[in-house]
Amino acid sequence: MDKALLEKFKDTLHTNGMKCTPARLSIFKEIYSSSEHFDADEIYFRMRQEKKSVSRATVYRTLDLLVENGFVSKVNVGASQVHFENTLAQEHHEHLVCTQCGKVIEFRNDMIEKQQDKICKKFGFFPTKHNLIIFGLCDKCQLRDN
Amino acid sequence: MDKALLEKFKDTLHTNGMKCTPARLSIFKEIYSSSEHFDADEIYFRMRQEKKSVSRATVYRTLDLLVENGFVSKVNVGASQVHFENTLAQEHHEHLVCTQCGKVIEFRNDMIEKQQDKICKKFGFFPTKHNLIIFGLCDKCQLRDN
DNA sequence: ACTGTAATTGAAACTCATTCTCATTTAGAA
DNA sequence: TTCTAAATGAGAATGAGTTTCAATTACAGT
Ligand SMILES: [Zn+2]
Ligand SMILES: [Zn+2]
Ligand SMILES: [Zn+2]
Ligand SMILES: [Zn+2]
Numbered sequence: 316m317d318k319a320l321l322e323k324f325k326d327t328l329h330t331n332g333m334k335c336t337p338a339r340l341s342i343f344k345e346i347y348s349s350s351e352h353f354d355a356d357e358i359y360f361r362m363r364q365e366k367k368s369v370s371r372a373t374v375y376r377t378l379d380l381l382v383e384n385g386f387v388s389k390v391n392v393g394a395s396q397v398h399f400e401n402t403l404a405q406e407h408h409e410h411l412v413c414t415q416c417g418k419v420i421e422f423r424n425d426m427i428e429k430q431q432d433k434i435c436k437k438f439g440f441f442p443t444k445h446n447l448i449i450f451g452l453c454d455k456c457q458l459r460d461n
Numbered sequence: 462m463d464k465a466l467l468e469k470f471k472d473t474l475h476t477n478g479m480k481c482t483p484a485r486l487s488i489f490k491e492i493y494s495s496s497e498h499f500d501a502d503e504i505y506f507r508m509r510q511e512k513k514s515v516s517r518a519t520v521y522r523t524l525d526l527l528v529e530n531g532f533v534s535k536v537n538v539g540a541s542q543v544h545f546e547n548t549l550a551q552e553h554h555e556h557l558v559c560t561q562c563g564k565v566i567e568f569r570n571d572m573i574e575k576q577q578d579k580i581c582k583k584f585g586f587f588p589t590k591h592n593l594i595i596f597g598l599c600d601k602c603q604l605r606d607n
Numbered sequence: 608a609c610t611g612t613a614a615t616t617g618a619a620a621c622t623c624a625t626t627c628t629c630a631t632t633t634a635g636a637a
Numbered sequence: 638t639t640c641t642a643a644a645t646g647a648g649a650a651t652g653a654g655t656t657t658c659a660a661t662t663a664c665a666g667t
């Protein structure tokens with residue numbers, strides 16, 4: 316995990332008058348230790364396995380804080396829990412989600428991005444974020460059963 | 462509300478071996494009485510006001526059934542409850558959602574649709590549905606406050 | 608029209624992700 | 638080192654949605 320990133324997080328905490336606690340730092344590191352999507356409980360369990368336990372409440376509170384400050388973003392993959400992914404270690408992208416096996420494919424398309432800007436301009440809308448998610452069947456699941 | 466649409470619903474019930482009950486019919490009519498977005502509880506309360514009470518469980522069960530059969534689709538507007546909108550009384554579209562006042566603007570963009578097809582082809586992905594939602598500030602909310 | 612029966616319903620119990628409460632601990636300013 | 642507001646953990650609470658189950662009902666077959 317990138318050292319500059321950790322510094323940026325510490326800065327954010329500092330400039331917002333928030334304390335730089337061990338819990339926050341280790342949650343941050345855990346999240347930035349991979350680029351996979353995750354939910355709150357996954358982080359909670361991964362951390363206890365690594366003997367760096369924090370309470371669920373703190374995981375949720377820290378996730379909020381990270382979303383609020385742009386380090387993490389919410390990803391709707393049609394699950395009952397909110398899913399997240401870190402934002403600064405990877406480029407902005409959208410998702411294809413297989414409703415059969417859960418596989419997630421990421422993609423990026425500049426034309427779609429541009430059209431969105433165009434649309435926002437048309438409506439005098441100031442966009443802050445967006446999600447495009449396409450549900451369907453991945454190549455493998457199309458071959459399996461009906 | 463369109464009579465042919467109600468017949469189509471009855472047909473669907475029939476061909477799927479489901480019973481055509483008063484509860485289902487009145488929930489269907491309620492949903493197709495407007496093109497607004499709604500959540501399960503809204504339908505529940507609207508119906509008791511109109512003295513056509515059904516239980517919450519039945520509202521949820523009927524909504525599932527309607528989604529399953531393409532009469533209604535889920536709309537993610539960033540709320541804690543699942544939102545819905547009817548699909549057959551209006552064209553497919555995407556959403557702009559103002560995070561300040563909750564205003565929802567609907568739009569349609571063929572180029573975005575085409576690009577999605579292209580992407581799915583590229584990944585051998587068979588799309589069944591998609592959601593594009595852009596969060597931000599509507600024109601009015603940009604003028605208000607900071 | 609009448610019957611039998613499986614589907615549907617309502618009420619209430621339940622689930623489970625997330626949020627809240629509050630007593631205790633702690634980061635970090637002075 | 639001291640002080641204090643912020644953060645934490647444990648567990649209670651919330652709330653959307655689901656499940657259970659006994660009672661009701663649509664409707665296929667007579
Ligand atoms: Zn992703
Ligand atoms: Zn995008
Ligand atoms: Zn809409
Ligand atoms: Zn579309």
